[in-house]
Structure formats: structure tokens, C-alpha cells
Amino acid sequence: MAVSLGMRISGLLVAGAVAVAAAAFTGDGRGTADGRGDGGTVVTAGPTAGAARPPTDPAGNSSAPPKQRPDGHIGAPAITGTPVPPPVGRTPSDPPSPSPSPSVSRKVLEVPGWLPPGPASPDADGVPDPASVYDLLSDPADCRAALGVIPRLTADGDRAVLRGLASACLAVQGEGGDWAQAVRDHAASAGGGDSCKGRAAHAVLGGLLDFHRRHPGVSVRLKPASGGTPACGYRIARVDTGGDGTAIPGEAIGIELADMYFDPAELLRSGGREHRGSGGAGAH
Numbered sequence: 001m002a003v004s005l006g007m008r009i010s011g012l013l014v015a016g017a018v019a020v021a022a023a024a025f026t027g028d029g030r031g032t033a034d035g036r037g038d039g040g041t042v043v044t045a046g047p048t049a050g051a052a053r054p055p056t057d058p059a060g061n062s063s064a065p066p067k068q069r070p071d072g073h074i075g076a077p078a079i080t081g082t083p084v085p086p087p088v089g090r091t092p093s094d095p096p097s098p099s100p101s102p103s104v105s106r107k108v109l110e111v112p113g114w115l116p117p118g119p120a121s122p123d124a125d126g127v128p129d130p131a132s133v134y135d136l137l138s139d140p141a142d143c144r145a146a147l148g149v150i151p152r153l154t155a156d157g158d159r160a161v162l163r164g165l166a167s168a169c170l171a172v173q174g175e176g177g178d179w180a181q182a183v184r185d186h187a188a189s190a191g192g193g194d195s196c197k198g199r200a201a202h203a204v205l206g207g208l209l210d211f212h213r214r215h216p217g218v219s220v221r222l223k224p225a226s227g228g229t230p231a232c233g234y235r236i237a238r239v240d241t242g243g244d245g246t247a248i249p250g251e252a253i254g255i256e257l258a259d260m261y262f263d264p265a266e267l268l269r270s271g272g273r274e275h276r277g278s279g280g281a282g283a284h
Contacts, residue, residue, distance in 0.1 A: 109215060109218065109220060111221070111222065111223065112172070112204075112207045112211045112220070112222070113204065113225070114138075114204060114222050114224060114225050115134065115137060115200060115201065115204055115224075115225060115231070116200055116225050116228050116229060116230060116231045117138070117225060117227070117228070117230050117231065118135055118138065118197065118230060118261050119232065119234075119261050120135050121261050121262040121263070122262055122266065123263075124266045125265075125266055127154060128153055128154075129154070129155065130155065130157055130197065131197055131261055131262050131263055132263075133146055133153065133162050134158075134162065134197040134198075134201060134231075136149065137162065137165060137166060137201070138224060138225070139224050140169055140173065140221075140222035140223070140224065143166045143169035143170050143173075143175075143177075144166075144170060144175070146162070146166045147166040147170070150162055150163050150166065157194035157198065158189070158193050158194050158195060158201065160185040160188040160189045161186070161188075161193050161201045161202045161205060162198075162201055163181070163185050164182040164183075164185025164186050164188075164189070164205050165182070165201050165204060165205045165208075167181045167182045167185070168205055168208040168212075169208070169222060171212070172211065172219065172220060172222065173219060173220065173221060173222060174219035179209075179212060182208070185205070186209060189202050195260065196231050196232035196233070196260070197231050197261060199231075200231035230261075231261070232259040232260070232261035233259045234257070234258070234259050234261055235257070235258050235259065236255060236258075237257065237258035238255075238256040239253060239254070239255050240253060240254030240255075241253050241254075
């Protein structure tokens with residue numbers, strides 16, 4: 001049958017419209033519906049029936065979609081950096097061997113010994129003497145007080161060794177003192193002191209100086225002696241009754257005392273004597 005020109009033109013227009021729509025859905029996205037290449041209008045389509053199903057693994061099990069982490073990534077974090085191979089002889093599954101802990105060696109220093117007990121000396125006149133200064137030094141906490149008393153000693157006996165001991169006492173405890181003074185005073189009393197307490201002080205001072213030579217810069221806390229053999233063993237060493245070896249009433253005799261732990265002058269001024277006769281004993 002004959003087709004008019006108008007119907008043919010209408011058919012061409014319909015066919016062109018269908019072609020344009022098909023190109024929009026099947027093209028590579030570079031073109032647009034109006035033929036421009038700058039992406040003016042975007043054509044989108046809803047999800048298909050296949051896309052609505054969650055993805056499945058090769059076994060056919062469905063898995064939940066990966067969740068977004070707080071840092072913005074989806075799924076497991078990506079591993080960055082160059083992998084480090086395990087040491088030779090160890091597999092990747094072996095746990096790392098713990099590093100050896102450093103050994104700490106502590107050596108306990110032996111605190112130098114301090115002054116043996118006196119016995120304590122009486123101080124009847126209240127005037128400082130070497131024996132009473134020794135008693136003051138028997139407590140290492142009083143070394144500074146003893147150092148202040150030493151210049152007031154009226155006798156020079158044991159002055160140097162007591163001053164050196166007080167100086168070393170402060171120095172070894174980190175409380176000042178003067179090691180150089182202690183060395184000089186120890187050398188000045190090389191004879192060992194003039195009394196039993198002076199000899200004990202000389203020996204203790206030598207121990208402190210030896211400790212300082214072996215451990216320079218080390219401070220320790222000295223402790224008072226808690227007992228032991230006294231520095232002085234006071235006794236009558238000898239009695240002189242004259243050439244015949246006998247003594248009669250009124251005759252002077254000589255008595256030698258050993259290891260006196262007090263000031264001899266105080267014995268003469270404040271001491272007493274006891275004599276025994278046929279009528280009994282009496283003290284004077």
C-alpha cells in the first residue's frame with residue numbers, strides 16, 4: 001500500500017529517538033543526551049535484580065558487606081611498608097625469643113667501724129679534756145660538736161688525732177669535714193696517741209682514711225659501737241714500795257696506773273684514796 005511522505009518522516013523521527021535512548025544507556029559515559037562531551041546531564045539507572053543480592057564466595061555462602069572503619073577505610077587495613085623476612089632458622093610462626101634481662105650486681109660496702117666504748121670519763125671540773133672529747137665522739141652524730149670543743153683543750157695530748165677523727169667523721173658521712181686535715185693529723189699522731197683512748201681514736205681514723213682511699217667520693221652513715229672490748233682496761237700496773245719491797249705506815253709508795261680513761265689532774269683534785277689498816281677501812 002502506498003505510504004505518504006508524512007508517515008515516512010514520522011517513522012524516521014521515532015527510530016531516531018529510540019537510537020538516541022539506546023546510546024544513552026549503552027554508551028561509555030563520555031557522551032551526553034544532547035551530543036556534548038562536557039558531561040552536562042548524567043543518566044542513572046536503579047539496581048537490577050542481580051545487584052540486589054549480596055555477593056557470595058566460591059562455596060556459595062553469602063557474606064555481609066564490609067563495614068567502614070573509623071579511619072574511613074573499608075574492610076581490613078592495607079599493609080604498607082616492606083615486609084621483613086624472619087631471621088635464619090626461625091619460621092614466621094615462631095614467637096620471638098625474649099631478650100636477656102641485664103644482670104644487676106650490687107656490692108654492699110662495709111661501713112667502717114667506730115670508736116669502742118671508753119669507759120666513760122668523769123668530767124668533775126667541767127673543763128674539756130681529751131678523754132671527755134673522746135666520749136663526745138662516741139656518737140658519730142656529735143662529731144661537729146666535738147670539733148668545736150677541741151680548740152678549748154688545755155692539754156695537747158691527743159688533740160691532733162681527735163681533730164683528725166672529727167674531720168674524717170664529717171667527711172665520710174657527706175657532712176663537710178676535711179680529708180686533708182684528717183690525713184695531716186693522722187700523720188702527726190703516728191705514735192698512736194698518748195692514752196688508751198688516743199690509741200683507739202688513731203686506729204679508727206686510720207680505718208676511715210683507708211676506706212676513703214678505696215672508695216673515694218662514697219658517703220656512708222656511721223653507727224655508734226654497740227659493745228665490744230673497751231678502749232681502756234684501767235688497772236694498777238705496778239706498786240713501788242722501795243728497795244726492800246716492804247712498806248711501813250707513813251712511808252710513801254708509788255703506784256703506776258695503766259689505761260687511765262680520765263684526766264689525771266681530776267684524779268688528784270677530785271679523787272679519793274682508800275686505806276686499810278688494823279682498825280678497818282676508811283676513805284679519804
